[in-house]
Amino acid sequence: MALYKRVIGLLIRLVWFFVFAVCLWFSAREIRTWHQNREPLSLTLDTYVQKRPDVAWLSLSHCRINYTETTLVYKSGDPNSVEGYYVPVRTNFYDDSPVFVVKKIASREQIDLLEKLLSRDISEAESKKIALAHHDAFFREELISGLVIAGPGHDTPLRRKLAETRLELDPDFIVIDAGRKPTLKAGLLFLSCGLIALIIGISSFQPGKEVESNRGGEPEPDREEATPDEEP
Incomplete structure (x- = not known):
């Protein structure tokens, strides 16, 4: 079950990174067109x-x-x-x-x-x-x-x-x-959408949660330390 969750999480992050790449490509194309064609x-x-x-x-x-x-x-x-x-x-x-x-x-x-x-x-x-x-x-x-x-x-x-x-x-x-x-607004809009997708993709990567899920999500029990007054 833990492996299944890890795979799903990885796929979701890949989707967000793919959206970022697509938006970045469209943004670069629109900005280049605007810059080269005043x-x-x-x-x-x-x-x-x-x-x-x-x-x-x-x-x-x-x-x-x-x-x-x-x-x-x-x-x-x-x-x-x-x-x-x-x-x-x-x-x-x-x-x-x-x-x-x-x-x-x-x-x-x-x-x-x-x-x-x-x-x-x-x-x-x-x-x-x-x-x-x-x-x-x-x-x-x-x-x-x-x-x-x-x-x-x-x-x-x-x-x-x-x-x-x-x-x-x-x-x-x-x-x-x-x-x-050609308009600069379209390029900036694609760039903004791409950055949002990148932020979501990065923020969804939280190693601490993955480690916790690998351990079954249950914290380890506290160990009682022996005091000097206690007999062995």
């Missing part, structure tokens, strides 16, 4: 596609977007729960080459309109009517500014999900979370 790199979309600089915060101009091409990404294990709305970004509306930049849509107004367009409850004819009625909202030239949340060299779940959609994507495509900026 301002977004501003380029035209065409220039960015040609040079493909490795930066985390971008501001791309001359972006043509056809929102009727929006695709939905669903949460893993739940085909009815939408994780996000993603749309290809092109240099012109007639470009049919593989897409290098994908925008994650953050605008609530755009999402509400897309929910009507992409609803499974309407016919294709009704969907076309909605697109024609809101032509200026669905066919736009935009300046997109945001963080790169997925890129080449990182086999993330999001990249795998997008690769399985109907979009024709460049092997090195990136995903921009429109409107998102």
Whole structure:
């Protein structure tokens, strides 16, 4: 029984140390992103596609977007729960080459309109009517500014999900979370959570209690010392 308690205690401490390590990793990533990207790199979309600089915060101009091409990404294990709305970004509306930049849509107004367009409850004819009625909202030239949340060299779940959609994507495509900026607060929050986990993990390690549990938790009886007046 004592061994079982020791194993459980060790596992609990390992969990807290694992939480600390994960929080520390996320904290370092967020702080590094914030430190290295005080301002977004501003380029035209065409220039960015040609040079493909490795930066985390971008501001791309001359972006043509056809929102009727929006695709939905669903949460893993739940085909009815939408994780996000993603749309290809092109240099012109007639470009049919593989897409290098994908925008994650953050605008609530755009999402509400897309929910009507992409609803499974309407016919294709009704969907076309909605697109024609809101032509200026669905066919736009935009300046997109945001963080790169997925890129080449990182086999993330999001990249795998997008690769399985109907979009024709460049092997090195990136995903921009429109409107998102690097922030120091996120890094400090992860760091605080990690330190709390570390403190809990360390404080749960009390050798005195383990020794006591190994002895069955019962204190040893006091020994009576013989006095000089007592006969042997």
